[in-house]
Amino acid sequence: MHQKFDELKKAFDAALSAAQDKDILESVRTEFLGRKGRLADLMTGLKDLSEDERRAVGPSANEAKRAMEEAFARAESELRSRAVREEEWIDVTAPVFPEESIGHIHPVTLIQQKLEDLFISMGFMVLDGPELESDYYNFTALNMPPDHPARDMQDTFYIKGHPDQVMRTQTSPVQIRAMRKYGAPIRMIAPGRCFRNEATDARHEHTFYQLEGLVIDKGITFSHMKGVMEAVAVHLFGPDTKLRLMPKFYPFVEPGVRGELNCFLCAGEGCRVCKNTGWLEAMPGGMVHPRVLEAGGLDPNTYQGFAFGFGLSRLAMLKYGIDDSRLMQSGDVRFLAQF
Amino acid sequence: MLVSKKWLQEFVELPEDLSDEELARRITLSTVEVEEISSQAAPLERIVVGVLLAVEAHPNADKLRVCRVDAGQGEPLQIVCGGTNLLAGMKVAVALVGARVKWHGEGELVEIKLTKLRDVESFGMICAANEIGTATGNEGEREIVDLSGWDAPPGTPLAEVLGLDDVVFDVDNKSLTNRPDLFSHRGMGREVGALLGTTFKDRRPPVVSEETEYEVLVNVTDIAACPRYMGVVLDGIRIETSPEWMQKRLRAVGVRPVNIVVDVTNYVMLEIGQSLHAFDAAKLENVLSKPRTIEIEVRPAVSGERFVTLDDTERELGPSDLVIRDAKKAVALAGVMGGHNSEIGEETTTVFLESANFHPSWIRKTSQRLGLRSEASLRYEKGLDPNLSDLALRRAVELLLELVPGARVASPVVDVGRFELKQGPIPFSLERLDQKLGVNIPVDTAIGILERLGFGLKQDGEAYLVTIPSWRATKDISIFEDLVEEVARIYGYERIPPTLPRMDxxxxxxxxxxxxxxxxxxxxxxxxxxxxxxxYSFTSPATLAYLGEDAARYIQLANPISKERPYVARTLVPNLLENVEKNQRQTDTVRLFEVARTYVPEIPGDENGEGGSPLPHQDHVLGLVFAKKGDIFPFRELKRLCAGALRALGYTPTFLPMSDLASWMHPGRSAAITVDGEAVGYLAEVLPQRATDLGIEAKVAVGEVNLSLLAAFPARELTYHPIPPFPSVKRDLAFVVNKDVTYTDLELAMHAAAPLLVDVELFDTYAGKGIPEGKKSLALHLEFRADDQTLSSEEVDACMESLRQVLTARFSATMR
Known part of the structure; x- marks a missing residue:
């Protein structure tokens, strides 16, 4: 009897592995597992055995039945999933049309936002001011009275019929507006669009973007200015960034400095971008001139502070390797879509 | 400005072990940016003296010669050369293989390589004058330099022969704006002395011993414009070339030698920083034609006065230009350029030498207005120390007497004017210095720095009274903070530690x-x-014209870069449309936005800071534009974008047909955007003809949202509303109405008619076949719900009935 069950199991296994489609599988089921199938026959045969024999054969008969049913279910499910695969196969590598398009933020905005986040985290307000500015705020209040030679340093767009109005040449007028509005102490930045009347080429743009910073309180020192400028440089360009300050004349600060960073492109070795000096001019700044504090309504005997700036356009060009400043305002989607 | 190291060394000791790079670095870190260091010898590297041993015909070329040259390289070199004046025995300049030469004096440097010219090998190049920088302009074409007169054996480096052993520092003029004292070797010498702690070797030229042969009368009409006018007559002048050493100096710093008189004035200017002018005294006229009398007047020009400057250009002058006149005519444009009519020439024998001081703003205005910048105006603009006039005049006389045989002083030294410098004193304390810098600088260090820079110090209790030296008093130094900078920059910014401020x-x-x-x-x-x-914030008149915009409503730049974009944008639309035009060939879909200002002159904006009329209004505006090849209804996509963005910002925008159309707007496809009933912007398709005029091929929709207006409205506050406890019931409704019935009107009426209607969604609009002319079919998903019960089918039927009634009655709708 044992042998019969073994033989049946073997025959079943052979038939099952040969069954490659649904119909054959069904005939295997009928032949072996059906109500009148071969397993049922053998099981019926058990009735004719003696009590002892039945007890001896019974468990292994049941085991064989369970194993056959299980094997069949497995084969059936395999066949089903193979069929689904064949019927419903798709090329998952193919693109989906229309592809979901993604938008793009202008590179200068990206840099500006990165810097705004840094300064906000340090407690700076982010402020704004008019781009078409009065001569007073753009020059006079910044210690550049009419006839001041420093006005020549900044080729200025003037407004027809309004000699007292200019397209602002710098974001610095926001300093004065902010001091007047918020008083001291103050920590602020003012990012924005500026204008200089110069012919455009790959390195010069008459429209460009700056970010201006101002910190005023009692006891703010040159050393603090250096500390903040360095913190910003490190945040932007990494922990190995070095800052060096050199004297530079700006009428609205005294002392005035220009800050240079070791060139991150060549790590100070000297390259085309840093003109082989290993240093990049990146941050002008200085201690706010007493006359500027006065124009802002603050007492220079009580308060002192520093201001600094970055060229956002320049930083964006450096960071993304943009080699032509005219691209910024080109509106060319082939450029804009890279950011 | 170019600074010669040799010249600098006449005024200051430079330590032996100080490299040129280190000197440049020190100057850059503490004073002004040195942009470039150039060794005069560097460009002449591997160019040596050679002797032509033989000059033979080239087998394959008529115009070439094959030379055998002893260039001190052991074996003679074979060099092919096209020079026309080659003779055996001649000394020439030979560029050996590896030298870098400017070919024919033009273009980039080219490295000389071993080469074959018409099949004959050539081991170098024989140079022409313009290739080694000694061209005088008198050389013939294809003529090489003849060095036969020089006593130098073959192989001697050319730089040595020409005495080109100087190093020149190029200092950025822009970083010198506030330092008129540094536009000279003497001033730079003093500064470098302070930087390095080495001695400044000043030189005081002798006082001019005056004569009375000539009389000089000077009248200055405006002392403020010309605080000092000095002059003297020199006779017995013979116009020759200046000595070689002076020419070398001048050439080293980029000044072309002319003749002894002009060269001396330039030399003194570069040495002392004071501009001088030499007139041919014979060309100066006086009233009665009196002999030996010079009559000079310094006064503003007459309006429309014409004057030919030394550069042979006729210029029209006006009352804002200061001129030097003789009794009859203008002879110089004060502080800017001399005149053609009194120029030093070959025949000049008597010279009137002027050394004057002019007010910077007069010079600046004239120089700017005429677009005429000279070495003189560059210096006067910055505000020169009037004391320099005397020093420079003495130095120039000293040089001319020394270098021109027979030259003699022929008049008294005239000195007219009045000036007063604000030299302080400024109270200065170490305590305040430390408070500014955040670092303790030892008192001896601080005081030492100021003294070396020429400041006078007088102890005043704990503090000092600091007197400003005259050469720093014209503009540069006036307040305590200026002294802080002086001390800090020389002390070294790198020695001030960075710290972070403590703030609330x-x-x-x-x-x-x-x-x-x-x-x-x-x-x-x-x-x-x-x-x-x-x-750009600037717009072109052409685009405005194509759009039918009235340019008169735009702010205009007084000095636009080009005529292309003189108008300041009052809308972002023109430039956005230009973006579409530019991009349409590269991309099928243009979906751009811009956040920028618009400038509206008739609405007052921010105050101007000193009580004048306010600035033009400058709103922050969002501009949007959309165009897609083949999309005949771009308005729809732009509205999706705009409405979506506004909803995401927390606003509920409404789009209404627009009544006040700009002339470029499509009358059937323009919508005003309102939020809380107030207009905040618009969307519009561009009239097809206007778009075509602009060169745009596709249909294009454009719009603006005024963010400044929008910001005034409160955005939706996020609040939780309980999830409705009772289910809603959905029904569809389709009907036909006149084409011009607006969806907004329909929706408002439906909500009013059926309060249980909670949501309406338009899922189909159709006009065309099967729908009568002038009509459209609309299909809606409707959702009804009550807050207190599940709606029965009868209740919803009743709602639907009210909707049908109101649609039929108010909009003549036909149900489908």
């Missing part, structure tokens, strides 16, 4: 407009796949 832990007040701008950008780019563009 106060969160920054956000600027709502900045916040809004930032959100708009990220929503449009990240959710609506739009691309941010930046456009």
């Amino acid at each position: 832990l106060r969160p920054p007040t956000p600027d709502p407009m900045r916040v809004l701008e930032r959100r708009v950008r990220s929503i449009l780019a990240e959710r609506f796949a739009a691309t941010e563009t930046y456009n």
Whole structure:
């Protein structure tokens, strides 16, 4: 009897592995597992055995039945999933049309936002001011009275019929507006669009973007200015960034400095971008001139502070390797879509 | 400005072990930027003296010669050369293989390589004058330099022969704006002495011993414009070339030698920083033609006066230009350029030498107005120390007497004017210095720095009274902070430690407009796949004309870069449309946005700071544009974008047919955008003809949302509403109405008629076949719900009936 069950199991296994489609599988089921199938026959045969024999054969008969049913279910499910695969196969590598398009933020905005986040985290307000500015705020209040030679340093767009109005040449007028509005102490930045009347080429743009910073309180020192400028440089360009300050004349600060960073492109070795000096001019700044504090309504005997700036356009060009400043305002989607 | 190291060394000791690079670095770190160091010898590297041993015909070329040259390289070299004046025995300049030469004096440097010219090998090049920088302009074409007169054996480096052993520092003029004292070797010498702690070797030329042969009368009409006018007559002048050493100096710093008189004035200017002018005294006229009398007047020009400057250009002058006149005519444009009519020439024998001081703003204005910048104006603009006039005049006389045989002083030294310098004193204390810098600088160090820079110090209790030297008193130094800079920069900014300020832990007040701008950008780019563009704030008249915009309503620049874009944008539309035109050939879909200002002159904006009329109004505006090849209804996509963005910002926008149309707007496809009933912007398709005029091939929709207006409305506050406890019932409704019935009107009427209607969604609009002319079919999904019960079918039927009634009665709708 044992042998019969073994033989049946073997025959079943052979038939099952040969069954490659649904119909054959069904005939295997009928032949072996059906109500009148071969397993049922053998099981019926058990009735004719003696009590002892039945007890001896019974468990292994049941085991064989369970194993056959299980094997069949497995084969059936395999066949089903193979069929689904064949019927419903798709090329998952193919693109989906229309592809979901993604938008793009202008590179200068990206840099500006990165810097705004840094300064906000340090407690700076982010402020704004008019781009078409009065001569007073753009020059006079910044210690550049009419006839001041420093006005020549900044080729200025003037407004027809309004000699007292200019397209602002710098974001610095926001300093004065902010001091007047918020008083001291103050920590602020003012990012924005500026204008200089110069012919455009790959390195010069008459429209460009700056970010201006101002910190005023009692006891703010040159050393603090250096500390903040360095913190910003490190945040932007990494922990190995070095800052060096050199004297530079700006009428609205005294002392005035220009800050240079070791060139991150060549790590100070000297390259085309840093003109082989290993240093990049990146941050002008200085201690706010007493006359500027006065124009802002603050007492220079009580308060002192520093201001600094970055060229956002320049930083964006450096960071993304943009080699032509005219691209910024080109509106060319082939450029804009890279950011 | 170019600074010669040799010249500098006449005024200051430079330590032996100080490299040129280190000197440049020290100057850059503490004073002004040195942009370049150039060794005069460097460009002549591997160029040596050679002797032509033989000159033979070239087998394959008529115009070439094959030379055998002893260039001190052991074996003679074979060099092929096209020079026309080659003779055996001649000494020439030979560029050996590896030298870098400017071919024919033009273009980039080219490295000399071993080469074959018409099949004959050539081991170098024989140079022409313009290839080694000694051209005088008198050389013939294809003529090489003849060095036969020089006593130098073959192989001697050319730099040595020519005495080109100087090093020249190029200092950035722009970083010198506030330092007129540094526009000279003497001034730079003093500064470098202070920097290095080495001695400044000043030189005081002798006082001029005056004569009375000539009389000089000077009248200055405006002392403020010309605080000092000095002059003297020199006779017995013979116009020759200046000595070689002087020419070398001048050439080293980029000044072309002319003749002894002109060269001396230039030399003194470069040495002392004071500009001088030499007139041919014979060409100066006086009233009665009296002999030996010079009559000079310094006064503003007459309006429309014409004057030919030394550069042979006739210029029209006006009352803002200061001129030097003799009794009859203008002879110089004061502080800018001399005149053609009194120029030193070959025949000059008597010279009137002027050494004057002019007010910077007069010079600046004239120089700017005429676009005429000279070495003189460059210096006067910065504000020169009037004391220099005397020093420079003495130095020039000293040089001329020394270098021109027979030259003699022939008049008294005239000195007219009045000036007063504000030389302080400024109270100065170490305590305040430390408070400014955040570092303790030892008192001896600080005092030492100021003294070396020429400041006078007088102890005043704990503090000092500091007197400003005259050469720093014209503009540069006037307040305590200026002294702080002097001490700090020489002490070294690198020695001041960086520290972070301690401030109150106060969160920054956000600027709502900045916040809004930032959100708009990220929503449009990240959710609506739009691309941010930046456009100029300036607009072109052509584009305005194509759009039918009235240019008179635009602010105009007084001095635009080009005539192309003189108008200041009062709308972002023109430039956005230009973006579409530019991009249409590269891309099928243009979906751009811009956040920028618009400038509206008739609405007052921010105050101008000193009580004048306010600035033009400058709103923050979001501009949007959409065009897609083949899309005949771009308005729809732009509205999706705009409405979506506004909803994401927390506003509920309404789009209404627009009544006040700009002339470029499509009358059937323009919508005003309102929020809480107030207009905040518009969307419009561009009239097809206007778009075509602009060169745009596709249909294009464009719009603006005024963010400044929008910011005034409260955005939706996020509040939780309980999830409705009872289910809603959905029904569809389709009907036909006149084409011009607006959806907004329908929706409002439906909500009014059936309060249980909670949502309406338009899922189909159709006009055309099967629908009568002038009509359209609309199909809606409707959702009904009550808050207190599940609606029965009868109740919803009743709602539907009220809707049908109101649609039929108010909109003559036909149900389908």
